[in-house]
Every structure is written in C-alpha cells, then in structure tokens.
Amino acid sequence: MPELPEVEVCRRLLAPKLVGRRIASVRCGPPSYFFLTPPRRLEQSLVGEPVTALERQGKYLLMALGEGRRLLLHLGMTGQLYIAGARSPRLIRRVERERLAQGSAAVESDPHTHLMLEFEDGGPGLRFRDVRKFGKVRLLAAGESDSRLDKLGRDALSVDGELLFAASRGRKVPIKTLLLDQGVLAGVGNIYADEALFLAGIRPTRPARRVTREQCARLAEQVRRVLERSIETGGSSISDYIAPDGNDGQFQNERRVYAREGEACGTCASVIKRIVIATRSSHYCPRCQR
DNA sequence: ACCGCACCCTGAGCGC
DNA sequence: TGCGCTCAGGGTGCGG
Numbered sequence: 001m002p003e004l005p006e007v008e009v010c011r012r013l014l015a016p017k018l019v020g021r022r023i024a025s026v027r028c029g030p031p032s033y034f035f036l037t038p039p040r041r042l043e044q045s046l047v048g049e050p051v052t053a054l055e056r057q058g059k060y061l062l063m064a065l066g067e068g069r070r071l072l073l074h075l076g077m078t079g080q081l082y083i084a085g086a087r088s089p090r091l092i093r094r095v096e097r098e099r100l101a102q103g104s105a106a107v108e109s110d111p112h113t114h115l116m117l118e119f120e121d122g123g124p125g126l127r128f129r130d131v132r133k134f135g136k137v138r139l140l141a142a143g144e145s146d147s148r149l150d151k152l153g154r155d156a157l158s159v160d161g162e163l164l165f166a167a168s169r170g171r172k173v174p175i176k177t178l179l180l181d182q183g184v185l186a187g188v189g190n191i192y193a194d195e196a197l198f199l200a201g202i203r204p205t206r207p208a209r210r211v212t213r214e215q216c217a218r219l220a221e222q223v224r225r226v227l228e229r230s231i232e233t234g235g236s237s238i239s240d241y242i243a244p245d246g247n248d249g250q251f252q253n254e255r256r257v258y259a260r261e262g263e264a265c266g267t268c269a270s271v272i273k274r275i276v277i278a279t280r281s282s283h284y285c286p287r288c289q290r
Numbered sequence: 291a292c293c294g295c296a297c298c299c300t301g302a303g304c305g306c
Numbered sequence: 307t308g309c310g311c312t313c314a315g316g317g318t319g320c321g322g
Contacts, residue, residue, distance in 0.1 A: 001315065076317085077314080077317095130299095131301070132314095133298080148317080170291095177293090279294085280314095
C-alpha cells in the first residue's frame with residue numbers, strides 16, 4: 001500500500017531514469033476506472049512529449065512534460081511503477097508464477113499493466129501495473145489543475161505540531177482519522193499512521209480535540225521521523241509495492257505495531273491489539289499508548 | 291461543518 | 307479439490 005515514502009522512493013529512483021528523455025510511443029490497456037484521461041487520448045497526446053521533471057505531492061506523482069503539461073499518477077493500493085526489464089515475483093501473476101515454477105514457457109502478456117511508455121532513445125520504457133485499478137492516471141493541460149491536488153494539506157514530511165494542534169481543535173474524530181485526512185496532512189496512510197502513533201505514545205482512538213499541544217508536537221515529530229526512515233530503507237513492501245528497479249523496500253522489517261496483532265510489543269512486551277477505526281484496521285500497544 | 295459508510299477492484303486465505 | 311465468502315484499504319461521494 002503505497003504511502004508517501006513509497007511514492008517518494010519511486011520519484012527518486014525514476015527521476016534520473018526519465019528526466020531528459022522524450023516519449024516515442026504509448027500503449028494502454030482497455031478503458032477502465034483507472035483512466036481519468038481516456039487511454040486513446042493518452043496514446044495520441046503523450047507522443048513526442050519530453051519528460052522535464054518528476055515531482056511528488058502527497059501520494060501523487062506529477063510528471064512534468066513540455067510547455068506546462070503534466071501527467072498525474074497515483075499508485076492507489078496496488079500500483080507498481082517500474083522500468084521495463086525489472087524483475088520481481090510481485091510483478092508476475094500467481095498462475096504464471098506457478099507455471100514458470102513447473103518449467104513451462106513464457107509468461108503471457110499481463111492484463112494488469114495499464115500504461116506502457118517507450119522513449120525515443122530506445123532505452124527501457126516505463127510500466128504502470130495495478131492489479132486492483134485503484135490507481136489513477138490523468139493528463140493535465142498547461143495551467144490545468146486537479147481537484148485532488150487542490151485539496152491536499154501540508155506535505156507530511158514538513159508537518160509541525162502547531163499544524164496538527166490547530167487542525168485537531170474541535171474535532172471529535174479519533175486522532176488516527178485526522179492523520180489519514182489528506183486535506184490536513186498529505187501522504188500519511190494506514191501503516192505510517194499506526195507507526196507514528198505508537199512512537200508518540202498516543203492511542204489511535206483518542207479524540208483529536210483531546211490531544212494536547214505537547215502530544216501534537218511529539219506526534220508531528222514522529223510522523224516526520226517514521227516517513228524519513230522509511231524512505232531511507234526503500235519503503236514498505238508488504239503486499240504489492242516494489243521500487244522502480246524491482247527491489248523490495250525494507251521498512252516492513254522495522255514495523256513496531258502495523259500487522260503485528262498478537263505479537264509482543266518491542267518496548268514493554270504487552271500484546272499488540274488490532275481494532276477498526278473508520279473502517280481501517282488499526283494496531284497499537286495498550287500499555288505504551290494511552 | 292462534520293462524520294460514518296458504501297463503493298470502485300482483484301487476489302489471498304479460510305471454512306466447509 | 308474446489309467453491310464461495312470475507313478481507314485488504316486509498317480515495318470519492320453521498321446521506322444524515
């Protein structure tokens with residue numbers, strides 16, 4: 001489940017491989033929920049475009065093209081953005097993994113790869129694969145905006161306690177729900193919300209308005225720390241996520257609570273609990289988090 | 291304004 | 307062995 005660190009790792013690894021190249025051809029999968037811009041239009045409009053930069057806003061990637069045009073990309077839950085030729089078991093459907101293991105021949109064309117870009121220099125292209133199609137791709141004209149981007153709050157890497165404190169006043173929702181609100185903080189998802197709350201010693205169910213100024217400061221610091229640490233380790237590869245080179249991230253090995261229900265807390269050895277908050281599974285240590 | 295919830299999608303894992 | 311059910315959750319949109 002790609003959150004800010006996974007998207008940022010993608011950006012850092014892809015930028016040097018894409019910026020300065022010019023798109024030669026585009027192939028798309030069939031129209032679907034995934035395409036905000038119809039695939040036929042992408043196939044026509046992207047040809048000849050130079051890639052001039054790769055930027056990130058929250059969990060969105062923006063590929064800057066010629067004359068102010070931009071390609072908006074979102075990885076959703078299962079999105080994989082990678083350089084053609086990268087290898088990873090996560091890129092192969094299970095039926096085909098089994099067929100390969102039995103020594104059978106080539107892998108069939110993959111129905112989950114929705115966007116393929118090739119470049120004029122003839123080097124390896126870009127692939128966007130997304131099993132569940134919760135990802136998004138949209139071509140933005142020069143000066144055109146996207147309501148999703150307009151609604152984003154402060155980038156989570158630069159959050160401070162005062163911002164959290166101000167945003168949480170008068171809010172009855174659990175503090176975790178506030179962390180997940182992209183309009184307040186852009187980039188935090190389920191994994192890092194749970195991890196930051198653990199590191200700050202705050203129970204995820206605590207009503208936002210009852211989190212003190214001091215706790216907000218601690219929480220903001222831990223949000224930044226956990227995101228930065230995850231970026232350093234290449235992000236979390238828990239279900240589908242891979243880096244653009246096909247490698248797994250390593251942050252899942254440093255999780256303290258996420259998906260550790262029933263295990264012993266690394267700090268106090270209490271049993272990690274799992275509850276549901278706003279339809280998201282949430283994990284915390286009942287002793288370390290009050 | 292705020293908040294809870296249904297929905298979009300597919301594959302893994304489980305019980306029978 | 308295989309079928310059908312539930313769950314996973316980022317983001318949008320709707321109803322109360």
